[in-house]
Amino acid sequence: MKFAIALFSAAHAPSSRRALLFAQAALAGGHEIVRLFFYQDGVYTASNNLVAPQDEQDIARQWRAFVSQHQLDGVVCIAAALRRGVLNNEEATRYQRSAVNLDAPWALSGLGQLHDAAQAADRLICFGGP
Amino acid sequence: MSTLxxxxxxxxxxxxxxxxxxxxxxxxxxxxxxxxAYGLHNAALHTKGLKVFVLAEDMQARNVTLPDWADSLDYAGFVQLSIDYDKVNTWL
Structure with missing residues (x-):
């Protein structure tokens, strides 16, 4: 089974952890994840500047490790990311900003990638809210 | 077409x-x-005759008792459930 997963909430939301556990369970069950799409506040997951309190789980770091380890297609919505100050080197140069906080394994791209993933996958599963 | x-x-x-x-x-x-998971307190879920599932750890974390008309799942069960139904609609 091919899954596409869209995440609408930031890493500190419980729904982000649920999405991660779902994604891990999907791979463990022998399924394929065609793409992970991070939209709206979900783009904060990809920011390199997040620092989780020491007594809390660092879900953003767990996402990064998960995407890297399984070489998944982790796409971050470019419009949602720019308005939230999540920029890769190219965008920081384009808009003359001093900070870069997005790098591999994340990729900035458009909403079309969510549509494309929904077409390619058997199931699109969205996570967001509390 | 069935929806979860x-x-x-x-x-x-x-x-x-x-x-x-x-x-x-x-x-x-x-x-x-x-x-x-607090929705398990809502008897209307049961009276409509719908199948009701709950993530076990979220139910346990809130000390909600599983009624006999609902089933609890782990994440592997969640994945399987998303396959069993044609579409998954998350109320974001």
């Missing part, structure tokens, strides 16, 4: 579960997760 409705908002602070119940078809099911 995923609800993560508490029914005591939000109307999503009530809205979900209004549009649920006879072949649909509801998966409660997060604060949505």
């Amino acid at each position: 409705h995923v609800v993560s908002h508490s029914p005591f602070t939000d109307s999503r579960l009530a809205s979900c119940l209004r549009v649920c078809g006879t072949e649909d099911a509801i998966l409660l997760c997060g604060d949505g």
